[in-house]
Amino acid sequence: MPIRVMLVDDQELLRTGFRMVLQSQQDIEIVAEAGDGVQALEVLATTPVDVILMDVRMPRMDGVEATRRICALQDAAAASDPGSDTGPRVLILTTFDLDEYAFAALKAGASGFLLKDVPPTELVAAIRAVRGGDAVVAPTTTRRMIDRFATVLPSSLPPAETPELARLTEREREVLLLIAQGLSNGEIAARLSLSEATVKTHVGRILTKLQLRDRVQAVVLAYETGLVRAQH
Structure with missing residues (x-):
């Protein structure tokens, strides 16, 4: 079954770029897109998603707050039914390495941290890893991120x-x-x-x-x- 991905970014051009890269993969399917956190939560209410590529800085609701709410819903679902699939994993996308907002999203429960200029092969590998339950923050990035914040x-x-x-x-x-x-x-x-x-x-x-x-x-x-x- 393909990995169901949602793209959340207020820049349509960036979403288009990610879509073109990911649609070429047989095991990945773009099932939804959103321009901000509010729209993302609305879409998730009706659309099954495995992995969310989440921008940080967006209007109405940013990626940090959206991640916090998504992960809170997952925690509530896991508490009521420990054996259930608790919903999508969140991969944070940011223009700047060590972005303090991205760090906050990781604390809120995101499973990974990627720069928007990540090579296509690494993006695809990150989505697969997160879907499998792993985190995708590389050890060197983790070390620098924690030392900074x-x-x-x-x-x-x-x-x-x-x-x-x-x-x-x-x-x-x-x-x-x-x-x-x-x-x-x-x-x-x-x-x-x-x-x-x-x-x-x-x-x-x-x-x-x-x-x-x-x-x-x-x-x-x-x-x-x-x-x-x-x-x-």
């Missing part, structure tokens, strides 16, 4: 007193620390002398215990709790 994140409690981290085993805390440093599963496996499958299991348990959507939110939480602090 961690100063705005509260971290009043030391790690030992943080309730969230108390749920984790020592090994899981160790894995979370390396995730927050921007390491991939393969790099974490090499660092800890574990198999990549074991690391993936640890990551899954961390996300479940902390009730996080993906490793992007895990990175944010690691900074919020003070497990990791940005270097400036």
